[in-house]
Amino acid sequence: MNMRENATETTPDMRENSLRDAIREEMRRGGVSQPRLARESGISVPRINQWLSGKYKGDNAAIEKALQSWLRSALESREQAASGCIPAAPxxxxxxxxxxxxLALKYAHKLADITVIYGGAGLGKTLTAQRYQEDNPNVWIATMTPSVISVTACLERVAYAVGVNHVPAGGAQAEQAIVSRVSGSGGLIVVDEAQHLPVTCLDALRSLYDASGVGLAIMGNESVYTQLTGGSRKAHFAQLFSRIGRRERLTSPTAGDIDALLKPLDPAYII
Ligand SMILES: Nc1ncnc2c1ncn2[C@@H]1O[C@H](COP(=O)(O)OP(=O)(O)OP(=O)(O)O)[C@@H](O)[C@H]1O
Ligand SMILES: [Mg+2]
Incomplete structure (x- = not known):
């Protein structure tokens, strides 16, 4: 094979990388969270996480096929929306x-502190965290689900998110692997959908925070905060609660939110 052929050849790595970029871009544009991508593509969140960071050791071809098909249908929906059939989400x-x-994410990131961002569904927590991740290095998002009911499962999910290649079995080992990976990075770990976590997991995150020295943002619905404060059992939760540097409670969308979101859709705004 000559040099010229070599230069134009598409290697599997190049193909995967451009698909990765295209998927990331589509997630950003469509505000698609990893759990939604998992639901729509049939690939689990940890696998998507690993594949997106180029660390997946399993059947990459199968993942590529499923994500290519998801991407095709997402692009089709966008084209339909652009042609006026369906209004596009901004x-x-x-x-x-x-x-x-x-601001809350930046606070936790720059001061290596803990922030809790909580409030109702659809207020833009996930989309905004993804945006912050795009604009800043060393920001990792670990998304929890109802199946994460043990400390080991929770730490494994964080380990995948921060790009630990082979997550060792067992909570203590996973914690050690995460600490080695993130210490000194000046990074931020975002734990999304944290309402699924039992208190033991929240406490494990607190301990991970103490050991790693990076910022921690815990995001979820209202019940996250109740979990962290322990409701009426405050004394028992003092250690966890005392670590929280900033709480950001989000209420229903403000009039300014609605204006900003409608602006690109409403013809009255088009000059
Ligand atoms: N700032 C924003 N800009 C554009 N769209 C937004 C914004 N905030 C929210 N949205 C719209 O609302 C949808 C839901 O946002 P997102 O999934 O980030 O909410 P959430 O707070 O994480 O909700 P949940 O608690 O259900 O996880 C997005 O897909 C997007 O269409
Ligand atoms: Mg969300």
Missing amino acids: DWMPTLTANKIL
């Missing part, structure tokens, strides 16, 4: 609520 917009979330 890209991330700097609404008042989104800016509150950004």
